[in-house]
Amino acid sequence: MIDRGRTTESYFAWNPRDNPLLAPLIVGGGSIGGKGRSLLFALESLRRQGDPLFDEVRLPPALYVGAGAFEDFLSDLPHAESLLREEPEEIERSFLGTPLPPYVTAGLRRFLAGVDEPIVLRSSSLLEDSLQHSFAGKYRSTFLFNAGTLDERLSAAEDEVRRIYARIFFPAATSYRKKHGLGYDAMGLIAMRISGRWRGPFYYPTLGGVGFSRNFRRWTTRIRSEDGVLRLVFGLGTMSTKRGYARTYSLTNPSLRPEGLDPYKVMRHAQERFQVIDSRTRALEIYNIQDVWRDILPYHPCFGTFAQVYHQDCEDGYFSSVDRSFMPGREKKLSFTFDAFPKRHKIFFDRMKLLLKTLEDSMGVPADIEFAYEPCEDRLELLQSRPLWDGDDRQGQGIPEVGERRLLLKASRMVTNGSVEHVPWIVYVDHRVYSVSSDFHAIARAIGEMNETMGESRYILIAPGRVGSSNPELGVPVHYNELTRCCCIVELGIPREGYMPELSYGTHFFSDLEVDNVLYMPVYEGESGDIFNRDFFENSPFEAGPHEAIRLIRGDFSVFMCGFKNKGIVVAEALPDERGRQIPSG
Incomplete structure (x- = not known):
C-alpha cells in the first residue's frame, strides 16, 4: 500500500541535480521549475522500474535553465521594481534590451550546436505544475525554426528566453497569481528539440497526444476513473491541447468511443486538420488532410492504421481503407478515425497503462503527460509529465x-x-x-x-x-x-x-x-x-x-x-x- 502523502512529499523534494546523469543537462542555480523537474523525475522513475516496455521511452534532447538565472537576469534589468506598472509591450522591450547571464548564453550555444531541427522554448516557473495550479497557457512556450548559422540561431533563442522571462510580469500571469493568492514567481525554462522528423517540406511526429492516469469525465459507466484516458492526434500534439477534434481512448477498453459507433458520428468527431512545421514558411501551419494526403502518404507505411475514407450514402454512411484512387468530394472524405490503431499497436496501450500507473505511484498523485509517438518504430518521446489536479474529491x-x-x-x-x-x-x-x-x-x-x-x-x-x-x-x-x-x-x-x-x-x-x-x-x-x-x-x-x-x-x-x-x-x-x-x- 503506497503512502500517498509521503510519496508526494518525496516527489516535490526530489532534486534532479542529485542524479549524476541528469545534472549535466542543467545550467544556472536554483530550481528548474515545476515543468522541468516533473519531466526529469518521470524519466528517472521509469528507468528505475527496469521494465522492457520502457526501453523505447525517452526524452528529446533538451537544456534546463534554473530559476537562479532569472534572478541574475533581473538584477541587471533597469527599473525592474516598476515593471508591474508598465504595459506588456514596454515590459518586453525592457527585457529584450537586457543581456542574459553569460553562462545561459554558453549553455544555449552548446545545446544548439548539437540540434539543428526545430526547437521549442518552454516556461518552467517555480509555481507551474503544482498539485493545483498548472498555469496552463499563462506563460509562454514558443517554437523556433532553428535555421541559419549557429550565431543566428543563438540570437533568436536568446530573444525568446527574454520573452519568456517577461511573461512573469504580464497581466495574464499576474492576475492568475493574484486570483489564487500565489504571490511571487520565478522563471526556469526548457529548450527542447521538437519531436518529429522531416517528411518532405513538413516536420512533425506521426502521432502526438496527452494522457491521464485518471479519467474524471467518463462518457459511460462502463469506464472506471482509474482506467485512465488518452487524447490522440495525427501530427504535432499541440492540437490535442486545444478544443478541436482528437481520438479519445479509455486505456482499458480502447474500442469504446465517446461518440459511439455510428459511422456518421465517428466522422463528425474525427480529426481532419493537423499541425506541422512547414519549411517553406518556416512557421507552424495547419493543413486539412483532404488537401495534402498524397504528399505525406509515402512517409507513412501504416497510414491505414489511423486514417479511413468516409462514404456518405442514404443510410448512416460507411468507412473504407485509403488507396491512391481516392478523390475527396461531397460524398467522400478522409478522416483520422484511428479505428485499427488499438488492434495493430496493442503494445502502445500496454505501455501507456503501465507508464501512467508508474508515474502516479511515483508522484503519489494522478499523472498528466504529453507525448509523441512513431508507431512504425514503436518509439515514444515523453514531452511533459506533471501532477494532474484531482478534482474528483x-x-x-x-x-x-x-x-x-x-x-x-x-x-x-x-x-x-x-x-x-x-x-x-x-x-x-x-x-x-x-x-x-x-x-x-x-x-x-x-x-x-x-x-x-x-x-x-x-x-x-x-x-x-x-x-x-x-x-x-x-x-x-x-x-x-x-x-x-x-x-x-x-x-x-x-x-x-x-x-x-x-x-x-x-x-x-x-x-x-x-x-x-x-x-x-x-x-x-x-x-x-x-x-x-x-x-x-x-x-x-x-x-x-x-x-x-x-x-x-x-x-x-x-x-x-x-x-x-x-x-x-x-x-x-x-x-x-x-x-x-x-x-x-x-
Missing part, C-alpha cells in the same frame, strides 16, 4: 427529485461530482443566431463584456458546441479569462447544425475549469437520456445581451451533478414574469 449531493422545479437541461455523460445552487442568471447563446453570424469573435468578446458587468453575480453559460474552441465553427471562441463570474458551463450538442461537444479533458481550457471548480456538462439534443428544454430557452422573458446572440435570463437556477451515476441536471427554482418579479417555476 468534490462531493456531489446526488441528484434530487425535480419535484416542483422545472427541468431545463439533463446530461448523461462526462459528468463529475458537484453542485451549485441559487444562481441568479443564465447567459444563453442562441445557436440559431450564432450559426449565421458573420463575426463569431464579436460574440465571444460580447460575452467577456457581459461578464465584466456582472459584478459579484454568478451565472450559468449555455452555448452551442465547444466553448473556448480555437475554431469558431465548432463553438464560441471565448477566452477563459472572459468567464470569471461563470460557475457552470453547459455545451449544447445540436447535431443537425454541426455543434458537437467533445471530451476535451486535458486541454488548457479544461485545466482552468477544474482548478476553479467551474462545473461543466454536455447536453446532446435528441439523444436518449439528455434533455434540452428548447421551449424554455426560446420563449422565456430575457434581457438582451451586448450582442443579439446573447440572452440574459434572470431567475433562481441550480445545478446538480453526480459522477457515480454520470448524470447532471440544471433546474429552475423560480423564474421571472414579464415584469421581472420572481414567480415559482411550477
Whole structure:
C-alpha cells in the first residue's frame, strides 16, 4: 500500500541535480521549475522500474535553465521594481534590451550546436505544475525554426528566453497569481528539440497526444476513473491541447468511443486538420488532410492504421481503407478515425497503462503527460509529465427529485461530482443566431463584456458546441479569462447544425475549469437520456445581451451533478414574469 502523502512529499523534494546523469543537462542555480523537474523525475522513475516496455521511452534532447538565472537576469534589468506598472509591450522591450547571464548564453550555444531541427522554448516557473495550479497557457512556450548559422540561431533563442522571462510580469500571469493568492514567481525554462522528423517540406511526429492516469469525465459507466484516458492526434500534439477534434481512448477498453459507433458520428468527431512545421514558411501551419494526403502518404507505411475514407450514402454512411484512387468530394472524405490503431499497436496501450500507473505511484498523485509517438518504430518521446489536479474529491449531493422545479437541461455523460445552487442568471447563446453570424469573435468578446458587468453575480453559460474552441465553427471562441463570474458551463450538442461537444479533458481550457471548480456538462439534443428544454430557452422573458446572440435570463437556477451515476441536471427554482418579479417555476 503506497503512502500517498509521503510519496508526494518525496516527489516535490526530489532534486534532479542529485542524479549524476541528469545534472549535466542543467545550467544556472536554483530550481528548474515545476515543468522541468516533473519531466526529469518521470524519466528517472521509469528507468528505475527496469521494465522492457520502457526501453523505447525517452526524452528529446533538451537544456534546463534554473530559476537562479532569472534572478541574475533581473538584477541587471533597469527599473525592474516598476515593471508591474508598465504595459506588456514596454515590459518586453525592457527585457529584450537586457543581456542574459553569460553562462545561459554558453549553455544555449552548446545545446544548439548539437540540434539543428526545430526547437521549442518552454516556461518552467517555480509555481507551474503544482498539485493545483498548472498555469496552463499563462506563460509562454514558443517554437523556433532553428535555421541559419549557429550565431543566428543563438540570437533568436536568446530573444525568446527574454520573452519568456517577461511573461512573469504580464497581466495574464499576474492576475492568475493574484486570483489564487500565489504571490511571487520565478522563471526556469526548457529548450527542447521538437519531436518529429522531416517528411518532405513538413516536420512533425506521426502521432502526438496527452494522457491521464485518471479519467474524471467518463462518457459511460462502463469506464472506471482509474482506467485512465488518452487524447490522440495525427501530427504535432499541440492540437490535442486545444478544443478541436482528437481520438479519445479509455486505456482499458480502447474500442469504446465517446461518440459511439455510428459511422456518421465517428466522422463528425474525427480529426481532419493537423499541425506541422512547414519549411517553406518556416512557421507552424495547419493543413486539412483532404488537401495534402498524397504528399505525406509515402512517409507513412501504416497510414491505414489511423486514417479511413468516409462514404456518405442514404443510410448512416460507411468507412473504407485509403488507396491512391481516392478523390475527396461531397460524398467522400478522409478522416483520422484511428479505428485499427488499438488492434495493430496493442503494445502502445500496454505501455501507456503501465507508464501512467508508474508515474502516479511515483508522484503519489494522478499523472498528466504529453507525448509523441512513431508507431512504425514503436518509439515514444515523453514531452511533459506533471501532477494532474484531482478534482474528483468534490462531493456531489446526488441528484434530487425535480419535484416542483422545472427541468431545463439533463446530461448523461462526462459528468463529475458537484453542485451549485441559487444562481441568479443564465447567459444563453442562441445557436440559431450564432450559426449565421458573420463575426463569431464579436460574440465571444460580447460575452467577456457581459461578464465584466456582472459584478459579484454568478451565472450559468449555455452555448452551442465547444466553448473556448480555437475554431469558431465548432463553438464560441471565448477566452477563459472572459468567464470569471461563470460557475457552470453547459455545451449544447445540436447535431443537425454541426455543434458537437467533445471530451476535451486535458486541454488548457479544461485545466482552468477544474482548478476553479467551474462545473461543466454536455447536453446532446435528441439523444436518449439528455434533455434540452428548447421551449424554455426560446420563449422565456430575457434581457438582451451586448450582442443579439446573447440572452440574459434572470431567475433562481441550480445545478446538480453526480459522477457515480454520470448524470447532471440544471433546474429552475423560480423564474421571472414579464415584469421581472420572481414567480415559482411550477
